[in-house]
Amino acid sequence: LAKTTQPISMDSYEGQEVNITCSHNNIATNDYITWYQQFPSQGPRFIIQGYKTKVTNEVASLFIPADRKSSTLSLPRVSLSDTAVYYCLVGASDTGRRALTFGSGTRLQVQP
Amino acid sequence: EPEVTQTPSHQVTQMGQEVILRCVPISNHLYFYWYRQILGQKVEFLVSFYNNEISEKSEIFDDQFSVERPDGSNFTLKIRSTKLEDSAMYFCASIPGNTEAFFGQGTRLTVV
Numbered sequence: 001l002a003k004t005t006q007p008i009s010m011d012s013y014e015g016q017e018v019n020i021t022c023s024h025n026n027i028a029t030n031d032y033i034t035w036y037q038q039f040p041s042q043g044p045r046f047i048i049q050g051y052k053t054k055v056t057n058e059v060a061s062l063f064i065p066a067d068r069k070s071s072t073l074s075l076p077r078v079s080l081s082d083t084a085v086y087y088c089l090v091g092a093s094d095t096g097r098r099a100l101t102f103g104s105g106t107r108l109q110v111q112p
Numbered sequence: 113e114p115e116v117t118q119t120p121s122h123q124v125t126q127m128g129q130e131v132i133l134r135c136v137p138i139s140n141h142l143y144f145y146w147y148r149q150i151l152g153q154k155v156e157f158l159v160s161f162y163n164n165e166i167s168e169k170s171e172i173f174d175d176q177f178s179v180e181r182p183d184g185s186n187f188t189l190k191i192r193s194t195k196l197e198d199s200a201m202y203f204c205a206s207i208p209g210n211t212e213a214f215f216g217q218g219t220r221l222t223v224v
Contacts, residue, residue: 034212043116043203043215044155087155099145099157099168100205100213 004088009107018075020106022088025069033064033071036087038105044087048073075108083110114138116216118204124222128193133219135187135204144187145205145213146179148172155203161187194223 005023012018024033032051036044048055050062050071061074075082085105117136125131137144146158159169159179166179178190187206191198201218 038155041201041218041220043205043218044213045215046212049212099160099170100147100155101157102147102155104154 004090004103006086006088006103006106008104009109011109011111012078013111014079015077018078018082018108018110020073020075020086020088020108021070022073023070024088024090027068027090028092030092031068031090032092033062033068034089034091035060035062035073036089036102038085038087044102047086078108078110080110080112082108084108114214116204116206116214118202118216118219120219121217122220122222124224125194127196127223131191131194131221133189133191133202133204133221135189135216136185137187137204137206138208138214139185141206141208141214143167143207143209144181145207146189147203147205147215148200149203149218150197150200158189158202191221194221196223199223 032049034049035047037047038044048057048060048062050064052064055062063072085107087102087105089100116138119134144161147155148158149155157170159173160167161179176192180188199222201220203218204216205213207213
């Protein structure tokens with residue numbers, strides 16, 4: 001499994017855009033990039049998944065450069081409720097058969 | 113929206129006692145998982161279950177642990193003789209196929 005590297009923590013203010021970058025230099029050809037969010041004392045929650053270029057949903061955008069060795073999760077106009085830990089995971093598309101490997105994640109603190 | 117439910121939300125047990133953590137995955141999902149998270153640490157994979165058998169397990173999942181899907185809906189994790197270091201949040205997750213994992217709210221296990 002490709003190893004991922006993320007910043008340990010980030011701070012932001014309400015209304016700002018937050019970009020969290022994840023490095024995954026050893027990503028394999030059939031690996032997807034998936035981001036999860038976790039609030040304290042809750043289970044992780046899926047945010048977004050992508051393979052290349054850009055993916056957008058109602059919550060976030062995911063930017064993946066051509067070499068796919070990194071990815072950036074973009075949260076537009078964050079609010080206090082976006083304070084959470086964000087995990088970047090890399091794995092093959094047949095995720096159903098494989099365990100998800102969580103790293104230490106990025107702890108995002110949003111202040112008023 | 114369908115969700116993974118876990119019971120109990122909090123369990124306190126004495127060291128050496130057996131505990132059973134219960135999960136009801138989302139119906140028609142195919143893959144089931146148990147993860148744990150020790151306070152302040154990352155989410156760790158324990159075991160995956162598919163087609164009524166264990167498909168993968170981690171080093172943490174030793175002989176003290178077992179899983180069962182006794183009736184086609186419940187998915188249980190049993191710890192035979194709990195140790196202090198088993199104190200953690202335990203998360204159940206299910207996946208319909210090759211998409212994202214859906215996590216339950218977790219069971220906080222406290223071993224005293």
